[in-house]
Amino acid sequence: MKIVMLGAPGAGKGTQAQMMAEKFGLPHISTGDIFRANIKNGTELGKKAKAFMDAGQLVPDELTVELLLDRVKADDCAKGYILDGFPRTIPQAEVLTDTLAKTGEQIDYAINVDVPDSNIVDRMSGRRSCPKCGASYHITFIPPKKEGICDNCGSELIQRDDDKPETVQNRLAVYHEQTQPLIDFYANKGVLRTVDGTKDMKEVFDAISAILEG
16 A cells, blocks of 8 residues: 655645555655654754755755665555655656556555645744754644743753744745646546545544445
């Protein structure tokens, strides 16, 4: 079962992908995780990726495709995988489709977690993280016990550059221009399924599970 997660940044597709990975025993492959690991380790790729991410832009195809294609050849992907954050553009989707077709494979489902832009700006601009221990918070949904302070280690919480409202708006504009066409791409292949991402997290997960188990 090979699944692609679609949806605007902040739609909650990463959380859903993690829950799906746990339930269905598939690896959750996030380009964001791969990029962050490279950024943390100070690799050349990480430095290049960080410059684009900090500006709210997408990391270019050539930086992304090679990493992903190498990752899905790993042994843990033999029974399938969940791709989160890839493909982001039609050229990436075409490369993925062509690569899979060479071994008689294809994407089975493209799950679109649909959330309006206004909801996303509120969600993302409220996110806070701890620079020391990595804990995540939200000023509305998961507030720390003491405002601005990490519950775990007492460090001062920060707002990541890519969660600032102006950057979120920029990321959404880029998403609508470059990534939203993927919805039509996978619809034309007959594998697109859309769920209402404004609902409770469990309701969204139940809807996705029903699709995959159906």
